[in-house]
Amino acid sequence: MSTHNSPTEPAMSPKRPYLLRAFYEWIVDNGLTPHVLVDATYENVVVPRQYVKNGSIVLNISPGAVHALHMDNDAVTFSARFNGASFSVYLPMPALKAIYARENQQGASFYDSEYGMEEPAKAKESATERLEVVEGHKTEDSNDPTPPRTRPNLRVVK
Template identity: 50%
Template sequence: MTPLKLYLVRAVYDWAVENGHTPHLIVDASQPGVRVPSSSVQDGKIVLNIAPQAVQVFALDDQSVRFSARFGGKPFNIECPIAAVRAIYARENGQGVAFPENEEPAAPDPQSSAPTTAPRKGPVLRRIK
């Protein structure tokens, strides 16, 4: 199942851009798979301006946010798994969504995956005299 977080990130991004605001991501830079310039990381997090005019080749898919941006005048390819996103908000008014830091995927319910009764083999016919 696709995580709800992905849909919320997309929704806030679209809302901010459509209303002329500047969407920003807060990313946990210590998470596996995060590729950001280490010089811009503060307290293990980085704030990224993801406005269309600030980035190139922006892609938001089911697994990650990827784009190219300049840091200190040098181009850098950014990759942030959706699990590493801690917040998305509009810079102008601060409205957006924050996500819990210790977020873990929900474990499947062990009782729902195992059938409680033995599967039936099929219909049985009997001869009645």
């Protein structure tokens, strides 16, 4: 199925923001921890650069890890604590590459074609397929029995 409109089809807005919000709600409603994979090299991304690895960053966006989460059709914004310091995060929608549950990696990956960028060859696969495990982050406030990771984590901003 092509994401490009033919001359007879009406122009449609990108579906990524709608799918992102739906998967976020689904993950949270099931008591799991939503994480997003972000292309930190994308224009206007505002994240703590010291936690970017290979041009990407994975962020815990659970209600207990972020403050003032806002997802609109253009971007995701929130504030969070990184090593105790508050930081305002700005994620333009095209920079978001995936959303998944930390506990079971179920979620969706997104491809660049709807934002006018080249689509990778594997984009032909379903966007809702099971994702590969990506190193996640653990919030300091969680009661998760897994050992703490050395990667960055988010905490509740009070």
